[in-house]
Amino acid sequence: MGMFTELAIMYTKYKPERIMEHLKLYWSRINIPKVITACEEAHLWPELVFLYVHYDEFDNAALTIIQHAADAWEHASFKDIIVKVSNVELYYKALRFYLNEHPLLINDLITAMMPRIDHTRVVSMFLKSDNIPLIKPYLLAAQHTNNKSVNEAINDLLIEEEDYEILRDSVDQYDNFDGIALAQRLEKHELLEFRRVAAHLYNKAKRWRQSLNLSKKDKLYKDAMTTARLSGSTEIVEDLLRYFVESDNKPCFTACLYTCYDLLHPDVVMELMWRNGLTDQAMPYFINLTREYQSKMDTLTKEVAELKLKVAKQEGANAGGLPADGAGLLGPAGLGSRLMITDSQYRGSTLPPTYNDSFSGPSQQF
Numbered sequence: 001m002g003m004f005t006e007l008a009i010m011y012t013k014y015k016p017e018r019i020m021e022h023l024k025l026y027w028s029r030i031n032i033p034k035v036i037t038a039c040e041e042a043h044l045w046p047e048l049v050f051l052y053v054h055y056d057e058f059d060n061a062a063l064t065i066i067q068h069a070a071d072a073w074e075h076a077s078f079k080d081i082i083v084k085v086s087n088v089e090l091y092y093k094a095l096r097f098y099l100n101e102h103p104l105l106i107n108d109l110i111t112a113m114m115p116r117i118d119h120t121r122v123v124s125m126f127l128k129s130d131n132i133p134l135i136k137p138y139l140l141a142a143q144h145t146n147n148k149s150v151n152e153a154i155n156d157l158l159i160e161e162e163d164y165e166i167l168r169d170s171v172d173q174y175d176n177f178d179g180i181a182l183a184q185r186l187e188k189h190e191l192l193e194f195r196r197v198a199a200h201l202y203n204k205a206k207r208w209r210q211s212l213n214l215s216k217k218d219k220l221y222k223d224a225m226t227t228a229r230l231s232g233s234t235e236i237v238e239d240l241l242r243y244f245v246e247s248d249n250k251p252c253f254t255a256c257l258y259t260c261y262d263l264l265h266p267d268v269v270m271e272l273m274w275r276n277g278l279t280d281q282a283m284p285y286f287i288n289l290t291r292e293y294q295s296k297m298d299t300l301t302k303e304v305a306e307l308k309l310k311v312a313k314q315e316g317a318n319a320g321g322l323p324a325d326g327a328g329l330l331g332p333a334g335l336g337s338r339l340m341i342t343d344s345q346y347r348g349s350t351l352p353p354t355y356n357d358s359f360s361g362p363s364q365q366f
Helices: 002-014 016-029 032-042 045-054 058-067 075-082 089-101 103-116 119-128 132-145 148-161 164-173 179-186 192-204 208-217 221-231 234-246 250-259 266-276 279-319 335-341 353-358
Strands: none
Touching: 002 016, 002 032, 016 032, 016 045, 032 045, 045 058, 045 075, 058 075, 058 089, 075 089, 075 103, 089 103, 089 119, 103 132, 119 132, 119 148, 132 148, 148 164, 148 179, 164 192, 179 192, 192 208, 192 221, 208 221, 208 234, 221 234, 221 250, 234 250, 234 266, 250 279, 266 279
């Protein structure tokens, strides 16, 4: 070991171009700490990183690469080293290093470090430097954690890119974000589809009135009717119905009758129809309602008739002295089986005087 170690030290001083070959061949037969000191004094950074790695000093290896990137950095080897460090703070130093030196490779690096990094801290770091679009692939890969900072960063990116379809999928699948703040922001957006997403967010927050007002403002009447149905409130549905009457929107009045069919009171619909001359528009609703009521009445009548028949049978059986199932309390033989409880020693014999004086006849004996 002494020979190989001293030779390595001599190489660092007089033939540095041969030291790497020597280390690769004999690294297991040298005194690594002594050679590390020699390499550091000679400013042989790639060789120093090589020794740190084989001495399991991954933290020092990563720091050396970051501090002397011009000589020691190589993306593949650095990615292998950084995932083995024990100090997680080095992850964030590595991210800052890549952001400054190799920004196009940062998603590859951050994906390798994903299991151990704090997503909130990473998002905050890139927000401060205004480089969130640079790490979009990482954000999409990390969204399955449903982290609030990640979700909000992705939503901001999608709004900036005007991708309303993916934004709607995002808010549906990952709910850990401030939905009301996002809805208030989107309701003022110049694009109609983003205002629809705002109404959808109000629905998810059960703010039915705000969603309805937004849909009515944009004349998205189908969305308004869907919101009214989802609310489950008869009051909200009737208010929407009156809105269609006041705006003289007869087709939507008819459509609302069927969309919110179960939540409407027939007397309210009839009054609106009579006061506003909407007989043609409301008549299909009443025909369907009449048919439904008739079906329910037929079913109810049949059930009542069957119940009456069953009660009549029970009453007839009880009138015959038997329970409804036709069996005696002590067995199917009826009264005759009750006499069998008399002991056989009294059959054909005269009962004691006391009993003869009190009873006469077999039935009275029982």
